[in-house]
Amino acid sequence: MHSNGHAHRITLAASDRTFECDAGDVMLRSALRAGIAFPYECNVGACGNCKFELIEGEVDVVWPDAPGWTAKDRERRRYLGCQSAPRSDCTIKMRPSAHYAPRHAPRRVTGTLTERRAITHDIEEFRFTLSGDMPFEPGQYALLTLPGVQGQRAYSMSNIADNVDAPRELHFQVRRVPNGQGTGVLFDALDIGTRIGIDGPYGMAYLRRDVKRDILCIAGGSGLAPMISIARGVAADASLDGVRLHFLYGGRTPRDVCGRDMLEELPGWAERLHFQAAVSDVMPDSETTWDGHVGFVHTVAETLFGENLRDMEIYFAGPPAMGTAIQRALIALKVPFEQVHFDQFY
Ligand SMILES: Cc1cc2nc3c(=O)[nH]c(=O)nc-3n(C[C@H](O)[C@H](O)[C@H](O)COP(=O)(O)OP(=O)(O)OC[C@H]3O[C@@H](n4cnc5c(N)ncnc54)[C@H](O)[C@@H]3O)c2cc1C
Numbered sequence: 001m002h003s004n005g006h007a008h009r010i011t012l013a014a015s016d017r018t019f020e021c022d023a024g025d026v027m028l029r030s031a032l033r034a035g036i037a038f039p040y041e042c043n044v045g046a047c048g049n050c051k052f053e054l055i056e057g058e059v060d061v062v063w064p065d066a067p068g069w070t071a072k073d074r075e076r077r078r079y080l081g082c083q084s085a086p087r088s089d090c091t092i093k094m095r096p097s098a099h100y101a102p103r104h105a106p107r108r109v110t111g112t113l114t115e116r117r118a119i120t121h122d123i124e125e126f127r128f129t130l131s132g133d134m135p136f137e138p139g140q141y142a143l144l145t146l147p148g149v150q151g152q153r154a155y156s157m158s159n160i161a162d163n164v165d166a167p168r169e170l171h172f173q174v175r176r177v178p179n180g181q182g183t184g185v186l187f188d189a190l191d192i193g194t195r196i197g198i199d200g201p202y203g204m205a206y207l208r209r210d211v212k213r214d215i216l217c218i219a220g221g222s223g224l225a226p227m228i229s230i231a232r233g234v235a236a237d238a239s240l241d242g243v244r245l246h247f248l249y250g251g252r253t254p255r256d257v258c259g260r261d262m263l264e265e266l267p268g269w270a271e272r273l274h275f276q277a278a279v280s281d282v283m284p285d286s287e288t289t290w291d292g293h294v295g296f297v298h299t300v301a302e303t304l305f306g307e308n309l310r311d312m313e314i315y316f317a318g319p320p321a322m323g324t325a326i327q328r329a330l331i332a333l334k335v336p337f338e339q340v341h342f343d344q345f346y
């Protein structure tokens with residue numbers, strides 16, 4: 001779709017591997033499109049995991065203020081793969097890592113907004129139909145190019161690919177961020193019928209179908225979508241029939257809590273799919289009665305599952321502070337690192 005005469009050839013130093021980068025594409029994503037296991041996480045300039053060294057050639061830096069790019073990086077000719085558009089053929093130094101081998105090569109399609117609905121006071125679901133297929137695994141995310149917004153925004157899919165070979169719809173569940181540019185456009189300026197660019201899938205926190213351990217999904221705030229997708233993926237996969245899934249949603253107050261209705265409609269609900277919620281902030285005079293857990297999700301998960309967490313496959317998504325707290329708790333409990341899956345939301 002995007003290939004034209006301005007593609008550049010990128011060579012990986014110390015190997016004879018090369019790949020093409022189209023005009024309008026960046027180093028990281030064109031490598032992944034070619035099946036190269038280029039390490040990354042956020043795709044939006046924040047994590048710094050996609051760094052490479054430029055040995056030969058020129059690149060344009062798409063977002064010079066990206067928080068993941070430091071002054072030291074500049075001195076050492078190190079760049080962010082997700083923010084570098086080649087201006088010539090290039091030779092780069094980067095260590096591919098099998099963990100990042102794309103399950104589905106990311107592709108660029110056009111999405112048409114067909115439906116939206118409120119989930120809570122500040123989370124809405126946005127549904128797009130696609131101009132072409134985009135196979136993905138439950139838990140992955142895509143990049144949305146929104147009109148008038150610099151760069152892309154990452155949003156996780158909440159649906160699953162019903163027809164794994166030809167999924168034609170993506171559903172996103174987005175929390176409105178006060179003064180956020182991207183969410184401002186999504187919530188206030190995107191009419192039904194609007195077409196936007198969507199690029200995906202990306203992300204490593206996808207459902208491990210070959211693992212038969214019981215699952216814990218922890219979602220906080222905006223982390224609802226990928227955990228719902230994983231629950232839907234488990235319910236729909238006959239090879240995971242014997243797996244129990246516990247879903248724990250954490251919000252600030254009772255009106256933030258959501259997700260239960262989406263699980264209730266799945267086969268296996270209450271038998272092997274379970275939902276619990278926790279709020280960190282209950283006012284004694286709150287109008288909403290609350291009979292769920294009180295506290296932060298990492299503490300509640302520890303209380304509920306304790307050492308059993310070591311025998312579970314754990315997925316989580318939500319704000320960075322929640323992610324850090326969960327990781328710390330899991331390390332203290334000696335949960336093996338390979339059983340824990342997340343892509344930090346920046
Ligand atoms: C892997 C991943 C998955 C996510 N999934 C979800 C989800 O399912 N639901 C959800 O509600 N949120 C999700 N987020 C958060 C979401 O991507 C946005 O950060 C959030 O919606 C705020 O966007 P904003 O534009 O409103 O806020 P802003 O504060 O305007 O923008 C913040 C984001 O935009 C990037 N950015 C800012 N300026 C530029 C620029 N000039 N060029 C390029 N990039 C720029 C920043 O790195 C940051 O990611 C996810 C984030 C990541 C990394």
Ligand code: FES
Nearest residue numbers: 043045047048082
């Ligand atoms: S900074 Fe490029 S993947 Fe996070």
